[in-house]
Amino acid sequence: MTSDPAEPAPAEPAPSTPAPASGPAPDSARWGTRFLYHLWSANAFTVTALAIVLALLIGAVLIVVSDAEVRATYGYLFARPGDALTASWERISDAYATLFRGAVVDPGAIGRALDGTGSWAAVFGPSSETLTAAAPLVFTGLAFALAFRGGLFNIGVQGQTILGAIGAGLAGFLLPLPVLLHLVLALLAGGLAGAAWAFGPGILKARTGAHEVITTIMLNSVAAIFIGWVIIQSWALDQSRQGAISHPVDQSARLPRLFGWLDPGLRVHLGILVALAAVAGVAWLLNRSSVGFELRAVGLNPQAARVAGMSVTGTYVLVMVIAGGLAGLGGATVVLGTAYALTTLVAGSVGFDGILVGLLGRAKPWGVFAAALLFGALQAGGRAMQTGSGISLELVQVIQALIVIFVAAPALVKATFGLRAIRIGRISGVAARGW
C-alpha cells in the first residue's frame, strides 16, 4: 500500500505537453520523441487520462460558479481581474488539494510521522479509505462488465447489490455460527441472493426475448422497495435503535480489518482482497476458460455463436447469474465490511456506480479494478473535500459521470485536444442496438 502515493504520477500526461508536429514519426527520432508522438494519439490510455482532466476542469468551473464569495469577485472582473482569478485559483486548488490529501496521502502527515509528532496511521488513513470505498465497486463493476462482454446490458446491478446486501445481512445476524464459517456463509448468501435476483431477467431474456434492460430496471425498483419491507419485519428490525435499521451483523460475520492492529481507525478490510481474487477469477474466466470464450462469442455475435453450436440462451442465463452473484458480493461487502446493519439505503449508489466503473474499465477485469480504485479515491477524497473545503460530495458524482461520458465518446476528447487519430478502442462488447 505504500506505493500508493506514487501511483497517480504517471497517470498525468500533463496536458501542457506540446503536441508534436503531425506526420509520421521518423524512425531516427530519439526514443523520447517517439514516445511523446505515440502518447498524443487517441489510444485508450491517453483518452482516459484526458477524460479525467476534462472532468476535473468542468468540476473546477462548478466550484467557482457555486461559491458566493468567488462569484462576487467576478462582479468587478474588468476593474480588477486579478481578484477574480486569484480567488478562483485559491478555491479550486484548495478543493482539489484536499481531495488528493483525502484520497491518497497527506504530505504533512508524513512529515509529522517522521519526526514523531504524528502517527503512521494518519499517513495510511486516506489510502485505507480509498480501498474501502473501492472494494464494493470492484464487484459491481465486474458484474456490469462481465454481462456486457456477454452481450447483456445489466442495468440491474443496483437491484442485485441490494439483494446481496439483504442476503448477507440476514445471514449475518440470524445465523448463529462460528467465526470463519459465518463470514464465508454470509458472503455466499449475499452472492446467491444477487444471483437469484439476476436469474429472472436471464431466463426471461432466454425464453421470451424480454429485453434485459427493461426487466432489470424494473427489478431495481422492486429491490429498493423490497429492502424497505425486509427491514421493518419483526425478525429484522432492531427495536433498540432509532429509525428503520436492522439488527447489527454478528462480529463473527464481519470482514476483518486488515490493519486493525496498527490503528482501529484504518477501515480497509478483507473485502478488497476478496475483490482482487474476484478480478483474477473473472479475468481467467473471460480470457482462459471455454465458458468465457462462448460468453465473448455470444456477446460479439449471437447468430454466429448459435451457428457454431453454442447455446446462446444458456449463456445468457449463466452470464446473468454470475454477474448477479458478483453484484451480490458487492452488496455483501458493504454490509459485512462497513455498514454492519441493513438500512433502506445501505447499498447507496454502489450498483449504479458499478455501471460507470464497468464502462470506464472498458469492460475488462483489470480495467475495472483500476476504475474502481479511481472512483474509490474520488469518493474518499470527496468526503474529505466536503468536510475540509465545504464542497459537497455530489461534485464527485458529477466528475465521475463526466469522466465516463468522455471515455464513452472518445471522438469528443479527440476533437477537444486534437489527438492524432488511430483506430479508436471503443468500449467493446454490445454494439449499440435497440430493445
Add this chain to the structure above:
Amino acid sequence: MTAAVHTPTSEPVRFWSRERKVGLAVTVAGVLAAFGFGALAGDQPASFTLADNTSGAAVSINGLLGAVLFGLLGAAAGAGLWLPGARRWFGALLAAGIVAVVGSFLCWQLSDSALNIMPLGQVAQGSMRFALPLIFGGLAGVLGERSGVINIAIEGQFISGAFAAAMVATLLASVWAGILAAAVGGLVIAALLAVLAIRYLVDQIVVGVVLIVFALGLTGFLFEQLMRQDPSRYNQPARVPTWEVGLLSDIPLLGPVLFRTNIFVYLALALVAAVHFGLFHTRWGLRTRAVGEHPTAADTVGVRVLGMRYRNVLVGGVLAGIGGATFTLEATTNFSKGMTAGLGFIALAAMIFGRWSPVGVLLAALFFGFCRALAIYLGTIGSPIPSQFLNMLPYLATIAAVAGLAGRVRAPAADGKPYVKG
C-alpha cells in the same frame, strides 16, 4: 429483435390467440378472486363513497358477497373473450375483467379492516397526482423512441426540470417562469443525450444511464451549495394555482380530478391528445414513425433522419422537464436532493406498458398512479397487505408485459440503433 420471424400474409388461425390467452388469464384471476378474496373477506360491509372524504352517500355491499360477486363478474368477462368476435370488444372486456378483480380485492380489504369505507374521489385524485409526472415522462419517451432514440434519461430530465423550476420560480417569483425554466432544464439533458447518441454514436443506453448520474449529481451539488445555504432566496417557489372549469368541476368523482385542478393536468391531457393526433394523423407523425422503424427507407424517400431524431428528442426533453416541474411546483413547493425517487423509471415503464403509444402512456400512468394511491389508502386503514407489495405492482406488471404474458409489446424496429448514412 428476435430472430426474424416473418409473418406470412395468410397466417393460419392459431388456437391460442391473444384474446384466448388473455381471456384464460382473466377467467383464472376472477375465479381465484371469487374464492380467495371471498374466503378472506370479513362479514363487515364494504362501502364506497364518491366524495373525497368518508362522509356523504355511500354504496355498501356485504364484503363476502361483494368479493365473490366481483370475482365471478371478472371470470365472466374473461370467458367473454373466448366468444367469437371478441376481438372487437377486447379492450372493453379486458378492462371490465380487471376492474371486477380489483373490486373483489377491495371488498375483501375494506370488509377486513378497521375502516370499512373508501372515498373513491380521494383515490381518484391521488391516482391523477401520481400519474401526472409519468404522463409527461412517458410522452417524452414515446417521442424519442418512436423516432429511434432510446431515452432512459427521463429520470435525469425530471430532476433537472424540478431543480430549474424551483430555482427560477423562486428567483423571479413566478411559477410560469419556473415552468419555462423546467422545460429548458429538461432540454439541456435531452440535448446532451441527442448529441452524444446521434452525433457521437455512443450507445444510447450508456448515455442515458450516465446522464441520470450526471443530472442527479449536478442538481444535488447545486442544491447543497446554493439552495441549502439560502432557501428563501433560491428554494421557495409558489404552488401553481388551481383553475376550475365552471359547472364541469361539480361532476361527482371526475369533476375534481379533471376540471378543478392545475395547469399541469390540463396540459398533460392536451399533450396526450396532441401527440396521439400528431403521431398517427400528420405528416410529421408518419415521418417520425418511419424514422423509428426503418430509417434507411425513410432516408431514401428524402426524410432527414437525424434532423427528425434531434427534433423529437429535444421536444421530448421539454416535456419531461415540464413533468419535472410538477415535483416542485405542484406536489411540493421546494426542491430536495434526488426527489424524483426513481419515478423517471416508472415513466419509462409506463411508456413500455403503454406500448409506445400516447394513449397507452396515459392509461398506464393512471394505472400506476392508482396502484400507488391505493397502497397509501390501504396503509392508512390498516390493511394486512404491506403497502410495499402494491407499490411493486407497476414494475412487475411491466415485466409481465415485456415477457409477453399478455400479448407481446414491441418496440419500434430501429429503436436504439444509431443511423449512419451510407
